[in-house]
Amino acid sequence: MNVPLNIDWQQILLHLLNFSILTLGLYLLLFKPVQKFIKERNDYYLGLDKEAKEKLSQAEELKASYEQKLNSAEEEIEEVKARSAEExxxxxxxxxxxxxxxxxxxxxDARKAAELERTRILEEAQGEIVALAVEATEKLLAKSTSDTLDQFLYAVKEE
Amino acid sequence: MALLVGVFLTKTPDLKHESIKEVMRDAVLHESNRISLFGIMEVNPGFISALVVSVSLLLFAAIIRIFVIPRFKIMPGRFQMALEKLVMFFTDFAKENSPHRYGFLSVYIFGAGTYIFCGTVFELLGIQAITTHGSPIALPAPLSDINGAIAMGCLSYLVMLSGGFVESRLKGIGKGLKDFSMPLSMSFRLFGAMLSGVLVTELVYYYKALSFVLPVFIGVLFTLLHALVQTYVLIILTSMTYGELTEPTNKKIKRA
Known part of the structure; x- marks a missing residue:
């Protein structure tokens, strides 16, 4: 059968076969390995990302625990401070x-000593006063005349 | 100036054994200039081009597979980056246009895109072959052969239907069959676009006066431009229709 435009079913099938083999070959030789490599690299980076996130969360946990410890230490320090201040x-x-x-x-003691001293001084002063009085009396008596005594006695009598 | 110098310095054209009408007709239909395929049968030059392009691409891919891919690094070099970009371009393109099912589509459009682009650029090389009449002929782009264009259009349509079938069985095929004109339109669009480049190039080369300087712009630019445009048109049509046919039905969405 003479098909217009030189369309040939055999050649269409040959083209189909050729293109199918080419696509399969390109898929196996180029597309799949490159895609596999890209996937592996993405997985690698995802792993790194995951690891980094885990480390970050661990660091955050550590930070939180350290902050907690720091806070409790500060409280402890405050308590110790307060206790020390009280002590x-x-x-x-x-x-x-x-x-x-x-x-x-x-x-x-000083008052007691002073009191004793005062008492002692007073006693001594009294003794001295007595001695002086006696001495004065003696002196007076020695100097005194009978007039004087008479005057004295007379006066006492008038009264 | 170069054009004028070229015209005056060359001899007046001899009588050609083919008129421009015959050249154009043969560029479209390949009725007279056929090439023997290993002595088994006579085929259009476009099929020989298809074989040369396929073998070259497969050899290139094999060399890359053996020598380059095992040395891929985490921090890619330029060539590795270009390869990765190429693969990622088709994967992302398929994912974008057919988000529900894109694995097979990405492989198909990778193959089709590479084949159409390289096949179209191939005509720039002007590789010579001998026809069954013993005259030399420059091998054209594989898809400037209508058989190649039909094969590509129909295969793309089959790929779309297969996507619909995998997703929704017979209903998917039914949805795809609504666009029954698609293989025809895709085939002839591809064929027409490829042919336009061939015809312009044939025309330019037929007249000696036009065959200086102009082919550099017309041939190269036309070829590169429609290589890119046709690659893009075919893969986007295939991807979008495949995406439509592989959309999950309401029942599946509700179940999910």
């Missing part, structure tokens, strides 16, 4: 109390 205050109070007691004692 220091107590110690200072104790020292002050002891110092006060001691000072009170010193003052009391």
């Amino acid at each position: 220091a205050k107590a110690a200072a109070d104790e020292v002050i109390r002891k110092a006060k007691e001691e000072s009170d004692k010193i003052i009391a």
Whole structure:
């Protein structure tokens, strides 16, 4: 049969066969290996990405735990500080109390000593006064005349 | 200037053994200039071109497979990047136009795109063959042979139908058969586009006065341009129709 435009079914089939073999060959030799390599590389990068994300999350967890530890350490430090301050205050109070007691004692002792000294001084002064009075009386008596005594006695009598 | 110098320095044209009408007719129909295929049968020169292009491409692919691909690196060089871009272009193109089913489509359009582009550029090489009459002939683009264009158009249509069948069985084929004119339109569009380049080139070369300087622009630019355009047209038509035919039906979407 004479087909117009020189269309030939045998040649169409030959072209089909040729193109099919070419496509299959290109797929096996070029397309598939290149695509496989691209996939492997993508997987490699995805693995790296996943690994990086895991490391990042681990780092974040570590950071969070360190922050928590830091916070608890700060709280602990605050507690220790407060406790130390309390202890220091107590110690200072104790020292002050002891110092006060001691000072009170010193003052009391001083007062007592002063009192004793005063008593002693008074006693000594009294003794001296008595001695002086006796001495003065003696002197007066020695100087005194009978007039004087008479005048005295007279006066006493008038009264 | 070069054109004028060329015209004046060459001899006046001898009487050609074929008129322009015969040359044009033969470029379209290949009725007289046929080539023997290994002594088995006579075929159009376009089929010999198809064989040469296919063997060359397969050899090139084999060389790349053996010597280049095993040395691929994570950080690609220029050639590796070009190969990866080529493969990714067709894969992405298929994925974009047929998002539900694109594995086979990407392989098909990779093969078809490479074949059409390389086959069209092949005519620039002007490889000579001997016809059965003993006269030399420059091998044309494989798809400027109507048989090659029909084969490519029909195969593309079969690929689309196969996609529809795989996705929705007979309903998919039914959907595809609605566009029954597609293989015809694809085949003749491809054939016409390829032929236009061949005819312009034949015309230019037929007249000696036109065969200086002009072919550089007309031949090369026409060939490169319609190589790209036809590659793009065929793969986009195939991909879009394949994508339409492989869209999941409402039932499947509801089940999912």
